[in-house]
Amino acid sequence: MSRSGLSRRALLASAGAGAVSAVIGWNTATEAWATEADTGAGTGTGAGTATGADIARLPALDGTVTLQGAGLERFATDFGHLVTATPRAVLRPGSVRDVQQLVAFARRHRIPVAVNGQSGDLAQLGEAGLESHSSYGQANPRGGVAIDARGLSKVLSVRPGRAVVEAGATWAQVTEAGLAAGWVPPVLTDYLHLTVGGTLSVGGIGGGVQRHGMQVDNVLELDVVTGTGELVTASPTRNRELFEAVLAGGGQVAVIVRATLALVKVRERAHVFSLYYDDLDAYLADQEKVMAERRFDLQVGDVVRSEDGARWRYKAELVAFADAGGAVDRAALLAGLRPVSSEVVEQSWREYAFRVDGFAGYLRASGLWALPKPWLSVFLPASAARAFMARAAEVLTAADLGAGLLLFYPYQRSKVRAPLAVLPGQEVGWHFDLLAFPGPGSDTAAMLERNRRLYDLAVELGGKRYLIGAVPGMTGADWRRHYGGLWETVARAKRRWDPAGILTPGQGIHAS
Numbered sequence: 001m002s003r004s005g006l007s008r009r010a011l012l013a014s015a016g017a018g019a020v021s022a023v024i025g026w027n028t029a030t031e032a033w034a035t036e037a038d039t040g041a042g043t044g045t046g047a048g049t050a051t052g053a054d055i056a057r058l059p060a061l062d063g064t065v066t067l068q069g070a071g072l073e074r075f076a077t078d079f080g081h082l083v084t085a086t087p088r089a090v091l092r093p094g095s096v097r098d099v100q101q102l103v104a105f106a107r108r109h110r111i112p113v114a115v116n117g118q119s120g121d122l123a124q125l126g127e128a129g130l131e132s133h134s135s136y137g138q139a140n141p142r143g144g145v146a147i148d149a150r151g152l153s154k155v156l157s158v159r160p161g162r163a164v165v166e167a168g169a170t171w172a173q174v175t176e177a178g179l180a181a182g183w184v185p186p187v188l189t190d191y192l193h194l195t196v197g198g199t200l201s202v203g204g205i206g207g208g209v210q211r212h213g214m215q216v217d218n219v220l221e222l223d224v225v226t227g228t229g230e231l232v233t234a235s236p237t238r239n240r241e242l243f244e245a246v247l248a249g250g251g252q253v254a255v256i257v258r259a260t261l262a263l264v265k266v267r268e269r270a271h272v273f274s275l276y277y278d279d280l281d282a283y284l285a286d287q288e289k290v291m292a293e294r295r296f297d298l299q300v301g302d303v304v305r306s307e308d309g310a311r312w313r314y315k316a317e318l319v320a321f322a323d324a325g326g327a328v329d330r331a332a333l334l335a336g337l338r339p340v341s342s343e344v345v346e347q348s349w350r351e352y353a354f355r356v357d358g359f360a361g362y363l364r365a366s367g368l369w370a371l372p373k374p375w376l377s378v379f380l381p382a383s384a385a386r387a388f389m390a391r392a393a394e395v396l397t398a399a400d401l402g403a404g405l406l407l408f409y410p411y412q413r414s415k416v417r418a419p420l421a422v423l424p425g426q427e428v429g430w431h432f433d434l435l436a437f438p439g440p441g442s443d444t445a446a447m448l449e450r451n452r453r454l455y456d457l458a459v460e461l462g463g464k465r466y467l468i469g470a471v472p473g474m475t476g477a478d479w480r481r482h483y484g485g486l487w488e489t490v491a492r493a494k495r496r497w498d499p500a501g502i503l504t505p506g507q508g509i510h511a512s
């Protein structure tokens with residue numbers, strides 16, 4: 001196929017019965033996509049509405065461009081189902097070169113571009129769709145072009161200590177491929193059906209954060225396409241400034257297309273300790289104690305309703321790994337802790353890693369997966385964790401949480417090294433992650449207002465937000481306060497690598 005013309009696969013699926021008309025480019029006069037029908041090409045009628053001078057020809061592509069129909073409408077919303085804005089087009093890339101070509105074309109014509117990692121692809125898990133870290137329009141291109149990351153979704157290689165993967169591969173794929181070789185990622189999100197590129201764009205936090213930092217802290221190298229369409233390899237020793245601007249950068253300067261990830265040797269058994277607390281102070285103290293003493297390999301925790309539904313309880317979920325046939329000293333691991341009750345379950349490493357899949361299946365089957373989800377995710381300094389959690393416990397009801405989760409667990413700031421994974425200044429902090437699945441008919445507008453109030457309280461107490469949540473009304477002043485002394489670094493990176501300001505407008509950061 002000649003590279004001078006349009007790929008035969010870059011087609012517009014017409015709303016008509018099976019009719020197909022080739023997309024030929026961008027109509028600069030109307031600022032809309034142009035097809036052969038717009039120019040009358042091939043009809044002999046001259047009925048088109050554009051002249052040749054009006055049409056900026058789309059470069060040749062190996063993948064597909066969709067302009068209407070279900071392939072486009074899927075990308076109108078995201079996992080949160082709170083923001084709806086249909087993109088003008090969806091690119092399912094057939095190659096990295098497609099991403100380069102599309103981004104360069106979009107830059108010339110100032111067409112917004114954003115990558116959608118999961119919520120637009122329904123092939124694996126049915127019509128309910130997959131989870132995504134975009135829950136408030138972050139991955140929506142606001143009338144521009146959505147890049148469907150599933151077009152680049154291969155695990156390219158796994159060897160001791162590292163894996164090379166395309167950005168649209170999920171952590172589930174990476175985990176399965178790694179397990180087959182005896183090596184696994186040191187930090188995993190609770191739910192693994194998220195893309196590598198998606199979590200690296202925001203941080204990627206999980207129960208390994210206390211020992212290994214976030215997922216962004218375990219990246220050895222990236223291949224990215226900048227906002228100018230340039231393909232660049234970046235690492236801590238090569239193009240470091242770009243490397244640090246991409247990791248946890250909210251997609252503002254480049255599109256991740258490939259990542260080289262650090263892996264650790266797998267230990268086959270997981271001893272999972274669930275410790276329950278009725279007293280918040282005891283919970284905070286014990287969680288910080290086991291973290292400081294490095295008793296466990298993984299450490300998370302959540303806030304649950306008591307059995308009678310009258311109050312909140314606190315659960316520490318602590319995991320100690322062992323080799324096959326090995327044991328752990330349960331008494332030593334629990335020594336000096338003060339839960340009101342506890343239980344221990346032993347399972348395989350894989351069973352624990354994929355533990356959320358069954359719960360996700362329930363949410364899909366019950367119809368809750370596709371309902372609006374006003375999530376809120378913030379980081380708090382340890383000195384403010386009690387005050388914030390006590391206030392949240394007063395404000396939140398069982399209906400606010402619905403069938404969801406409220407994660408609440410500590411981390412050590414020094415383990416998180418990526419500069420744009422912005423955290424409070426204290427060495428010990430707490431992650432508050434409201435993953436709500438409210439029932440049908442819930443007042444999501446009121447829940448969003450509640451999120452804003454809790455976010456403002458977190459900021460007042462020295463907290464920072466995680467970029468995945470739904471915080472309405474974010475202003476330029478909010479973002480400047482969020483980034484603090486890093487604001488000029490963020491703005492300078494945007495000007496340098498995305499000078500047209502086209503990438504990921506849904507974050508609302510406006511740092512150009």
